[in-house]
Amino acid sequence: MAAKRILLIEDEPGAREALTSLLAEEGYVVCAAATGARGLAELESFHPDTVVCDFRLPDTDGLQILRHVRRTAAWDVCFIVVTAGCGGEEAEHRLEREADFFFRKPIDLPRLCSALADATEPGGGCLAVGS
Numbered sequence: 001m002a003a004k005r006i007l008l009i010e011d012e013p014g015a016r017e018a019l020t021s022l023l024a025e026e027g028y029v030v031c032a033a034a035t036g037a038r039g040l041a042e043l044e045s046f047h048p049d050t051v052v053c054d055f056r057l058p059d060t061d062g063l064q065i066l067r068h069v070r071r072t073a074a075w076d077v078c079f080i081v082v083t084a085g086c087g088g089e090e091a092e093h094r095l096e097r098e099a100d101f102f103f104r105k106p107i108d109l110p111r112l113c114s115a116l117a118d119a120t121e122p123g124g125g126c127l128a129v130g131s
Helices: 013-025 036-046 062-072 089-098 109-120
Strands: 005-009 029-033 050-054 078-083 101-104
Touching: 005 013, 005 036, 013 029, 013 050, 029 036, 036 050, 036 062, 050 062, 050 109, 062 078, 062 089, 078 089, 078 109, 101 109
Parallel strands: 005 029, 005 050, 050 078, 078 101
Antiparallel strands: none
């Protein structure tokens, strides 16, 4: 079975490096980006199974990235949003409805790994294209 591919979009260097290492140790192939624009530039060429995206990015927010991925990816992509706070209760409810998984920081790493395992299983927690 091929390793699952994760596009990690996280602007904080320490968090990006730590998550990249953790995910690689779990057997995932990881492409890390520090901005939304860079992450979207990697989307087509890297072809991830899952996107793990911080909500607050220097050039956009995770909801905009999520919606772009849902509109443009021609394959099933699981989308996980992580945030330390995203601007209020309504924004959080919107993320919970639109993202496959939603985590608040600090990330519970065992729960993240469980969500990733669930999302990459056939029929797991990931939404199909057009869902």
